[in-house]
Amino acid sequence: MGVSENPLISLFQAFQNISNCIQTQISSLTGIAINPSPPTSNDKQLSSLLSFSSSSSDLSTQQGKVSIPVTKEELGRATWTFLHTLAAQYPEHPTRQQKKDVKELMAILSRMYPCKECADHFKEVLRSNPVQAGSQSEFSQWLCHVHNVVNRSLGKPVFLCERVDARWGKLDCEQRLCDLHGSTDFGGGIL
Structure with missing residues (x-):
């Protein structure tokens, strides 16, 4: 190929x-x-x-x-980048399905994350901190809190969650094409 x-x-x-x-x-x-x-x-x-x-x-x-395999640290940074970006794009008024999908995504990560030690730890973190995804702000704050729980366990500095929007704001996409609102009508086209 x-x-x-x-x-x-x-x-x-x-x-x-x-x-x-x-x-x-x-x-x-x-x-x-x-x-x-x-x-x-x-x-x-x-x-x-x-x-x-x-x-x-x-x-x-x-x-x-x-080829050099990805390190556990690189995988972790990439995963947190993905999750915080997802949270920034998450709708302020999510559908029932979107709430269910986010909770299932977190559960899947806790079962199938490529680092077993990390997956097991994340499973424990989720037990103590159930997913909060009733709105974009709630989900972003929950994710920041959970990320800080993981950072503390690794001896890393914590992030001030009041600044999560400044750090992980919405993607800069034309016509809000990055928003996770499901099907949205922009000028007659379904996206």
Whole structure:
């Protein structure tokens, strides 16, 4: 399968674009310059990580380069980025299904997270702190609190939850195309 045929490259590029957008927003809010990864080097990394010949006997090396597994810390940062971004996009008046989906997502993470130790710990955190997802602000605050519970257990500094909107505000998308409102009519088109 060629690089251009691998659907994971498009997915990873979309995540990189979202990450760059978030970094740009954080930079504009804080005044601290954050340099997003340049797309060209990222594309090369993705190509080397996601392309290999089907006849390759050693999948850990691709085109002479050794793939390095994601660390537990990298996975954690990426997961928290995803969850806080999801919470920022969560509707202020969610549907019953959206509330159910968020609770199920957290339950799934506690069962299937790639780090078993982390998953087990998250399961305990959820038992003590049931998901609160009645609104965007409630869900964002709950997630910040839960993230702080995890940070404390790891000996990391906690984040002031009053600043969660400044840190994890809505994505900057045209015509609010990033909002999680389900089907919304914009000028006659269903999104």
